[in-house]
Amino acid sequence: MNISRRTLFRGAVGLSGAAMLTGCSGFTGGGGGSDSGGGDTLSMVSWGQDSEQSAFKKLVQKYQESSGVTVDLRFVPFAEMFTTIDAQLQDGSAPDIFRVDYTSLASYSSADQLLDLSDQMDDDLKNDLIPAFMEAVSLDGRPYGVPHQTDTTATVYRPDLLRQAGITSVPDSLENAWTWEEFNEVLTKLKGSLSGDVAPYSYQWQKAGAYRWLNWLFQANGRLLSDDLKSAAIDSDAGRRALTTTKALFENKVVPSNSSPKSGVYSSDAFVGGKTAMAALGNFTIPELNTAVGSRFEWQATYHPQDVRAASDLGGNALVINKATDKADQAGEFLRFMMEAENQKAFCEETIELPTRRSVAEGKLNLSVRPDLAPVFTAQATTLKPEDVAQVTIPGFSQINTELQEQLEQCFVGGRSVDDALKGIADRVNQIVSA
Incomplete structure (x- = not known):
């Protein structure tokens, strides 16, 4: 089983445009083209798992009944989504509305392909949005989308294995989250208690998720990019502390050796398979985890460890x-309409995703699966800062993510030194942002 983030990076999709176009029958757009459906029809295209499709359909039906406007909603596999959208934007047949992950949005807004929504977003919505997510849809201070939902990772764990190691207290709030030093002590205790090939921990930085390593950099109060986002800032004391700390996870053998960034063994696979006592996993994996684990063992969630500050x-x-x-x-x-508080709440509860409106995030979120975990993931998402978001939503970030994957792999398991890896990342980042 491979549980991975629904929103992968566009740069990770390695199929040709021709293959995409021949594989997406029925994927036609609006945008003023011949298939737009008339003046009372909007065209919208998205990808989505079953729960997302169901939630979208319910809200579209509700909107149609209240507005009299038809929404021609179509779903395609994620792998077909953006290559096809790119082609249709070029030939004028793209849909009126489409879904895009935050890390890819700037590639469209910077190419002048998205509508500036400054005059479309009312004050009620603007003032209620969590600032980090307003940043996620903005370019040069202007919004080019609405932040429909978010997801993030937290630390899931097996209480039975922690108790076996003598760990009886787990953080119950962000304020009480383990420090890096305390977390290292927990890992050391687990290593001394676990038997066989069970490791204390695994982290979800595999493949296109390599950028999640930046959590550690941000926790150390470091930066990937300079304040003006025009040059690398990672080769720093904070960068060195973050990379040294994470490299030590492999050196001290507290994570599986096959869980490195270029590995095909995902953190979720290891946890579900009983190979780790703890793991950094996303709220989007909750339904799959719940089904896969079943009654084999109990699992709970707590907050990521923190250094100078919290991050996600x-x-x-x-x-x-x-x-x-x-x-x-x-x-x-x-x-x-889609961003109205009650509609965002309904969408997130059905899909096990997280809200971007303060009023929804601060209320009770009754997730359809494991609602007891909602407070942990919702609180963890609040640790995102606008300045963190700005660094991972620049045009070309998918190229940076690829470089992170390569350099982290070489540092963690390939013998590359921390200093050389930091310099390698910085040099490549400078090339990408100056292009």
């Missing part, structure tokens, strides 16, 4: 409007 990783997706649409006002009205 940016996940989730925005809804955006094609700039070429001739139905900007109708599309804007639909996006505002």
